[in-house]
Amino acid sequence: MSKSKVLLTSLVVAVAFVASASVAMAAPIKIKFSHVVAENTPKGQMANKFKQLIDERLGGKVIVEVFPNSQLFGDNKVLEAMLLGDVQIAAPSLSKFKKYTKSLQIFDLPFLFKDMAAVEKFQQGPEGQKLLMATKKKGLIGLGYLHNGLKQLSASSPLRVPADAKNKKFRIMSSDVLAAQFEAVGAMPLKKPFSEVFTLLQTRAIDGQENTWSNIYSKKFFEVQPYITESNHGVLDYFVITSTEFWMGLPDDLRPQIKKALDEAILFGNTVAAEKAIADRQKIIDSKRSEIVTLTDAERQQWVNVMKPVWKQFEDQIGKNFIEAAIKSN
Numbered sequence: 299m300s301k302s303k304v305l306l307t308s309l310v311v312a313v314a315f316v317a318s319a320s321v322a323m324a325a326p327i328k329i330k331f332s333h334v335v336a337e338n339t340p341k342g343q344m345a346n347k348f349k350q351l352i353d354e355r356l357g358g359k360v361i362v363e364v365f366p367n368s369q370l371f372g373d374n375k376v377l378e379a380m381l382l383g384d385v386q387i388a389a390p391s392l393s394k395f396k397k398y399t400k401s402l403q404i405f406d407l408p409f410l411f412k413d414m415a416a417v418e419k420f421q422q423g424p425e426g427q428k429l430l431m432a433t434k435k436k437g438l439i440g441l442g443y444l445h446n447g448l449k450q451l452s453a454s455s456p457l458r459v460p461a462d463a464k465n466k467k468f469r470i471m472s473s474d475v476l477a478a479q480f481e482a483v484g485a486m487p488l489k490k491p492f493s494e495v496f497t498l499l500q501t502r503a504i505d506g507q508e509n510t511w512s513n514i515y516s517k518k519f520f521e522v523q524p525y526i527t528e529s530n531h532g533v534l535d536y537f538v539i540t541s542t543e544f545w546m547g548l549p550d551d552l553r554p555q556i557k558k559a560l561d562e563a564i565l566f567g568n569t570v571a572a573e574k575a576i577a578d579r580q581k582i583i584d585s586k587r588s589e590i591v592t593l594t595d596a597e598r599q600q601w602v603n604v605m606k607p608v609w610k611q612f613e614d615q616i617g618k619n620f621i622e623a624a625i626k627s628n
Contacts, residue, residue, distance in 0.1 A: 327548065329362045329386040329556075332370040332379070334492070339516060340574060341389055341536060342366050344444055344567025348387075351559040360556065372491075374472075380541045381437050387560075389444055389536040393473040399432040400615040404624060406475035407612065408531050408605040414448060414572065416627045417533050425623035437542050441557065442564045444536040445571040446510045451531065452499075452523035453506030456591050460484075460604045466505035469495050476508075478608045479532075483601075492517075499523055510534050512571070515578035520588040527591040529601065538564060 329352075331345050349362040371379050373390040377398065380388060392405040404410070411417045420426045421443045430440035451457050453466060464484035470476040472489045480487040488504060498504045499522040507519065508531070514520050538560065548556065582588055593601075613621060 326358060327360045327552065329360065330365060330370065330384070331362060331387040332365045332376050332385045333389055334368045334373050335366065336516065337366050339512065340446060340567045340571035341444060343570050344563050345389075347566045348560055348563035351562060352556070355559060356552065356555060359552065368493075377438065377539075380539070380544075383541070383544070386544050387441070387538065387540050389538045391446075391471060392443075392535050392537050393471040393476065395433060395537065396472075396474065398436040398438060400612075401429055401432045401617055401620060402537065403473070403475045403612055404429075404616045404620050405533055405535060406473050406479075407609050407616075407621070407624075408479045409602045410609070410621070410624050411448075411533055412628045413530070414445060414533075416624075417445070417535065418568075420624045420627035421535075423623060423627065425620050429620065433539070434542060438539050439542050439545050440537050440539050441545075441560055442538045444538055444564055445568045446534040446536065447512060447571055447575040448530040449508045449510055449532040449534050450514065451506060451508050451527040451529045452514060452519055452588070453525050453527070454502065454523065455505075456525045456589070457506070457527040457529075458591060458593065458597050459600050463506075467503075469498060469504050469507040475608060475612055476532075478611055479605055482605050482608055495519065496522065508532065510575065511579040511582070512574045515581055520582045520585060523588055525591055526582065526588050527593065529593065529598070531601065531605070 331348065333341055333345055335341050337343070337346060345364045345366070349364050352360050352362045370376075370385060373394050376385055376388045376390060377394075379385045392402050395402045411420070426443070430442070433440065451463075453463070455462070457463055460483040463480070465486065467486045467488055468480050469490045470480065470487045471492075477487040477489070490498060490504075495507055496517055496519060499507065499519060506523065509519065513534070514523075514526065520526065545553070583590060609621060
């Protein structure tokens with residue numbers, strides 16, 4: 299081969315290499331956001347808001363794909379999928395992390411927070427922010443907290459005092475703290491998937507459950523539960539999470555921009571959650587399908603007195619410093 303042909307071939311190869319390298323560099327980062335609820339929920343709206351903000355600000359560089367309604371994974375499988383790189387962001391409930399850290403069990407403690415303002419204060423404070431890194435050793439990083447709201451007790455008969463719950467079966471999430479909470483009042487806790495709750499209530503396989511106003515309304519639990527006690531006894535929030543490998547592998551110029559969009563989306567979702575709690579509570583009242591039981595201060599105090607020993611039971615697992623900081627947030 300002549301020198302000119304060799305030179306030309308080398309030039310073509312070099313140009314092709316540079317072209318393929320620049321295409322590889324320009325390939326967008328894909329973020330799969332998997333969650334288990336409908337798109338009209340606070341979590342669903344938050345995920346869509348995040349996608350919208352990324353499209354507007356980083357279109358072409360970053361692509362967010364949202365998978366609602368357990369289309370990809372349920373909460374029980376999503377964290378394993380995340381560690382394998384099949385999902386980049388998820389927002390399971392805080393009760394789902396016992397396998398990865400015991401500290402997050404703090405959010406299941408009954409009557410720890412007096413209202414959502416106290417929850418927010420604790421989560422944004424130093425101890426709450428420290429908890430975002432509680433799963434880091436297991437390869438997961440918390441990016442923020444998303445609210446659903448305070449939990450109420452629904453049942454087939456009115457619950458005014460702890461004795462009213464005795465021997466009744468209540469569905470709970472997979473949480474030892476929640477099991478202890480119901481055992482404290484002499485009830486029988488049953489760990490069952492969220493997707494089965496309506497049928498279990500409808501068929502009277504269980505007597506009651508605990509949930510937020512938005513979940514009780516959106517899943518129509520109020521249609522098959524004649525009584526809802528406005529107990530505000532616990533919090534149901536979500537942990538917006540990613541894998542350490544994915545997050546630390548992001549380009550240094552893009553990571554802060556992605557985090558900023560996510561923070562704004564979470565703030566939006568939390569606003570939606572607060573408005574929805576008020577609106578959905580009123581829709582349940584207007585339906586006249588379920589009676590809301592309002593506790594007197596003395597009645598509520600009975601529930602607090604019976605359930606509060608659960609704090610001590612889990613203090614060593616959670617960390618006394620976290621519980622003390624949560625108490626101060628009230």
